[in-house]
Amino acid sequence: xxxxxxxxxxxxxxxxxxxxxxxxxxxxxxxxxxxxxxxxxxxxxxxxxxxxxxxxxxxxxxxxxxxxxxxxxxxxxxxxxxxxxxxxxxxxxxxxxxxxxxxxxxxxxxxxxxxxxxxxxxxxxxxxxxxxxxxxxxxxxxxxxxxxxxxxxxxxxxxxxxxxxxxxxxxxxxxxxxxxxxxxxxxxxxxxxxxxxxxxxxxxxxxxxxxxxxxx
Ligand code: 5GP
Numbered sequence: 149x150x151x152x153x154x155x156x157x158x159x160x161x162x163x164x165x166x167x168x169x170x171x172x173x174x175x176x177x178x179x180x181x182x183x184x185x186x187x188x189x190x191x192x193x194x195x196x197x198x199x200x201x202x203x204x205x206x207x208x209x210x211x212x213x214x215x216x217x218x219x220x221x222x223x224x225x226x227x228x229x230x231x232x233x234x235x236x237x238x239x240x241x242x243x244x245x246x247x248x249x250x251x252x253x254x255x256x257x258x259x260x261x262x263x264x265x266x267x268x269x270x271x272x273x274x275x276x277x278x279x280x281x282x283x284x285x286x287x288x289x290x291x292x293x294x295x296x297x298x299x300x301x302x303x304x305x306x307x308x309x310x311x312x313x314x315x316x317x318x319x320x321x322x323x324x325x326x327x328x329x330x331x332x333x334x335x336x337x338x339x340x341x342x343x344x345x346x347x348x349x350x351x352x353x354x355x356x357x358x359x360x361x362x363x364x
Contacts (some may be wrong), residue, residue, distance in 0.1 A: 152180045152342045154333050155262050155300075156247045157310075158256045161300030162272035163281035165316045169270060170247055172319075173326050175315065180330070181246045183241035186212060189227035200234075220250065220257035222267035225299065245334065252306035259309075268326065269310035273317035 160166035174180045187201045188209050197203050204212070209228050213221060221230035231248055239246045248258060248265075272278040278300060282293050285348050307313060312329050316322040333339075341348070 149241040152339050153243065154245045154336075154339060155236070155240075155258065155260050155265035156245060156330060156333065157265050157267040158249050158270065159252055159255050159267070159303065159306075159310065160316075161272070161303040162296050163278045163279065163300065164270045164272045165281065165319065165322070166249060166270050167331070168319065168320055169316060169326055170249055171354060172283070173330065174247070176323070176327055177330060181230065181244040183231050183236050183246055183248050185248075186218070186230045186232060187227060188229075189225070206226070208332050219261050220256070222251055222253035223253050224253075225295070231258070245330070251313050252303055252309065255306075256309065257307040264338060266312070266329070267310040268312040268314060268329055269307045270322070271304065271313065271315045273315055276316075 158166055159168060161250070170182065174182060185197065185201055186204055186209060187206060188206050189201075191197065191203050195201065195203075206228065209230065212218065213230065217233055218230035219233045219236060221228060223229075229250070231250060231254065236246050236248075248254070250258065258265055259267065272281065279293075279297060282296055282300075314322055314325045315328070
């Protein structure tokens, strides 16, 4: 994908506050697109098709996969999830950076497919906080929560594969850190040498004495 846009891959165990952080950082920073994934799981109450996910059946998912529509895909909690290639490309073409909220398996594939991406792992401040947050969500029964806790450990065990690690204890603090990561990512030389090409060219041009008062 030839573009100056940056892909930010964000993973966390469920209950670490990843979705809230992503939503909050998008409200703070302009130019951040969000990739709406495809999934075969059923919508939870309040979830909207095309906003939270594209909810599709397994046959449709398999067809999309066969057509190469996914940059990455993975099976999570027994359901399939995938990132839309065309959607991400459209956002990059529109000059945006893109956030992918995906699991560790998808993050691995995304790193291979897009070596320039930056990946961020979000941790809860404690195991107790994680349990509390999973219960607080109130959308699943006890056995589903127990399963998610076991899955959370599995997800956390891959923290070391990521570029950045943020502990989400205080939400505002975690948000500041997440914003800092994105802002720093946007100033990387690989991106800036292209975005600032004309400025750099002008600054390095042969010496000419400039006259004028507009210094910006
Ligand atoms: P949930 O069903 O709770 O919304 O998400 C379950 C897990 O699937 C989360 O870890 C979430 O980040 C991950 N996930 C959501 N969309 C995708 C995707 O497109 N690809 C991959 N690999 N994981 C995803």
